[in-house]
Amino acid sequence: MKSLSLGGVCVDFTCAICCKDTKMMLSLNDIEKIEKLGYKKDDFCFLDEDGFFKLRNINVNCFFLEENKCQIYTDRPQGCKFYPIVFDLDLNKTSLDDDCPLIHTISEKTLQSFTKDLKKFVKSLLREKAND
Ligand code: SF4
Structure with a gap:
C-alpha cells in the first residue's frame, strides 16, 4: 500500500505532533x-x-516516540504511513487531519489518489475488529 512523504519537518522526523496522544x-x-x-x-x-x-x-x-523520533519509522503502522490523510467513516471519504501543520502541501489530487487504498485499509480494520 501507498505511504505519504511530506518532506521538510516530517521527513526529518522532528515534528511528531501526530505521534503525541496518538489514537492510531x-x-x-x-x-x-x-x-x-x-x-x-x-x-x-x-x-x-x-x-x-x-x-x-x-x-x-x-x-x-523517543526524542521526537519514531523508533520504527520504516516499519511504522500503515495508518501512520497514510497520515495526515485520514478516512472519515461517517462521511465515507478521505480528509486531512487539521492537527498536521503540513496539510497545505497536500493537493486535492494527492488526497483523492489515496482514497482507494485508505478505504481498503479501513475496511480491513473493520473486518479484524475483535468484538463483533
Ligand atoms: S508509530 Fe511512529 S509514526 Fe506512528 S504514531 Fe508512533 S512514533 Fe508516530
Missing part, C-alpha cells in the same frame, strides 16, 4: 510486523472498548 489503529499485519522487530504486543498496543487495536501512549507520547 493497528491492523493485525501492523502488529505482526512490529512484533518481528522484537517488541511485545502488550507493550506497544491495547484493545480499545470498540474492539480495535491501537498504539499505546506512554504519558502523552506514542510508545515508539
